[in-house]
Amino acid sequence: MSVSLRASTFPAPAPVIEAISDEELLRRLRGGETSAGETLAKRYYPSLMRYLVRVAGSNHLAEELHQQTWLSVLEHIDKFDATSSSGGFKAWVFRIATNKANDTWRSRGREKAAKAGLKLVTEDEAPNASDRLHRSQQEERLKRAIEQLPENQRQVLLLRYYSEMKFVEIAEMLGCPLNTALGRMHKAMLKLKELMGET
Amino acid sequence: MKPLLQHLENESLLLLYMAGELPPADRAEVESLLVRDGGLRAQLQALRAAESSSFAAFAQLDAAEPLQAAEPAMRRLSRSMQQWQIDRLARPAKKAASRSMPVWAWSSGSAVAALLVFCIWWGFHSQPIGKEQVAGTRPAGNQQLAGTQPNNEPATGGDVIADGSPVAPVSPTPAASDSSDSASSNPNSMQIVTVDSTTQRLGELESMVSEDLSTVNVGD
16 A cells, blocks of 8 residues: 555656666766766765765765765776776775775874864854754764774774675775784774773 | 685684675584584674674764765766766867867968078079179069169178179279260169160170270280
8 A cells, every 4th residue: 555655656766777787887987978977976975975974084074085086986987997806896986985085194194184073073063063962972982982993993894884895805905914804803893892881 | 724714813714704705615614613612602702792783883873973965965976077078078189189280380380381482482583693693783584773782681882793792883984974874873873774784884894894904905
């Protein structure tokens, strides 16, 4: 009943677009079909933005990095070979995003970026200051715990959670041995658990 | 033993096992180890708990902090993509344009070529006609105002012979001044000197010189 109601009320979504593989959309984008690129960007927007927000520490910076990531994707799209790149397009996009985030850290300096991020967070959320008061202590604790993780451990954990890439792909992306990436993941999980328990 | 089992630590192996990223043979091996080793089972349980609490923390945070609306970001991205496409299409045309000669090069090249042709033509036509050329004369058909210099010649007050060296202007002789061509008596006056009159003058000069020489010889 509800299904038929929904079907009659809402126009049917375009299932064709959703069913199209990344590779096919890439091929179309290379051919000049910008709508294919938009579909790709929409497809990865939630996971990529969430990842960037956690890495950058602010929505504003994350959005800037998201934009830079896609500009870089467009710039190098002709060089990308899905068959030779492990993890396919998604791994490639996350790799670019990670590099962009690392570049930002390097260029601004970690402390400066942290301050800027903090400032931006404050500015972003200033209108919602009352909401912040209502945010549970548990969420604040979680956020602080994630931010306290060492950078390399946090990166593996975030990539694993948001990109759902395989450990082999994560190790390859970060340019470290598989055992190192797994060790970081293990330490990150234990540390996070410990931090959440402590605070 | 398989390489992965040899080289990886227990935690790493268990992480790969949990993630389902072990090859089937290694997976079977780990499962048999888990059956035999209680410590490893406990380790696996601890890892599972840590992973689920970590991921639960992320999920909780994501739920508490909804993403900013995607539309503004997508609009910006859409504009960037359209601009990228325009630039991409324009790139081959730019390359082709840079390979071919620009319009200004064609026009200035044509102008230079025309100037060169004119200079060559001028050079040929301003040459004296052989050894007969003397001061104050010009080649046939190229009438020149006597006493004036063309722009490209040095203002020596005289004329230029075939080899380009200036010679002193010929002063008018009494015979020449007596001739019907009265204008030739004054070399600074504006007059037209043709080749015919020049050869006539040349003949007169030769006869005068021979007469002078004969009188000198007679005197001696």
